Amino acid sequence: MVSFYSKQALRLKISLFFCLTTVFSVCRAGSAETIRQADSLFAAGNENDAARLYETAIADGHTATDPMLLKLASAYEQQNDLPHLLYYLQVYFNRHPDDSVLRKMNDIARANNLNGYETDDLNYFYLFYRKYGTYLLLFLLIPGVYVFSVLMVKQLRKQPVDQRQKWVALMYLLLLLLFVNLPEGVQSGITSRDRVLLRTDPSAAAPVSEVIGRGHKVNILGSTDIYLRVLWRNELFYIRRDNVWVI
Structure with a gap:
């Protein structure tokens, strides 16, 4: 009896493994096709639709390649969507630290009164x-x-x-x-909403010290529940996690 149930359990595990493998393969194939379509659209000059497809592939679990990051940055620069532009440049910079990328982010930020990108x-x-x-x-x-x-x-x-x-x-x-x-151990993030509240404590009842907009970069030094502890202008504050794109 024990042997019978053991065999049944083993068969169930093997079946589950093959099902998961099949689903994973289908998802990867779908993502690869989405990226091919995005590449074609980008080459044809349709950067906006290409960006949407790239982000769909990333949301489906495909790791963004370096060319994808640069294409996404280019698409959002064309749309004048500075927060998204800076986000993808920052992700690229984290992979490939380069002084020219750092200066580019700093120039964009200075021209648009955004903080956190200083070449300090x-x-x-x-x-x-x-x-x-x-x-x-x-x-x-x-x-x-x-x-x-x-x-x-x-x-x-x-x-x-x-x-x-x-x-x-x-x-x-x-x-x-x-x-x-x-x-x-230090992460960075970019504020993703027009009104981001900087609180003194990780609570909705805590006093608000400052309200900032989209596109600012903050250094993340930890978290408490739904709040991130961030360094902003050399002071510690708390921001709701859903108000920040974590790099």
């Missing part, structure tokens, strides 16, 4: 980190590996290790972990 020290640090972070990490790892190797050898030989050396090694490790994780 924070953005240039992010640009530098994304470009050279791997090499800098390897450079920092070399002395770290050397120090920990020396400590391990002393430990194996049962030689005394100065307490100060242990603390220095621990602090170095913590700083290294901070360097690796801090930039990746």
Whole structure:
């Protein structure tokens, strides 16, 4: 009896697996056809309809390629839809940090009184980190590996290790972990509505400090329920999640 039910369960799992695989394949095929149609429309100069089809494919689960992001940015630039334009440029910039893209976003933002895109020290640090972070990490790892190797050898030989050396090694490790994780832990978002309320606390009853419009960029430092904790002009506020396109 147990064997019979086990076989039935196994058959059910196999059937479910093949059903899900089939559905996934059909969805991917549909998305691929949608993207082909969008490419044709874009090549023919119909960028608006192409943008709608690209976004349909993305909503269906297709990962946006770099050419798709640039085409979407071009389409929304043609429509003068600045928030969408800046959103897709920011997504592209996160993948391929480039000074020219950063300057372009800054120029668009300055011309339209939008904040958060300044070519300041924070953005240039992010640009530098994304470009050279791997090499800098390897450079920092070399002395770290050397120090920990020396400590391990002393430990194996049962030689005394100065307490100060242990603390220095621990602090170095913590700083290294901070360097690796801090930039990746900070997200950014773009306000998506004409009236976005900046509140002092994550509550609808909290006081409103400022009201901003669409297209501003904010740095996201965490969340509480339906609210995002954001950094705006060097101060912390809370914004409803549905008012922000998270990058």
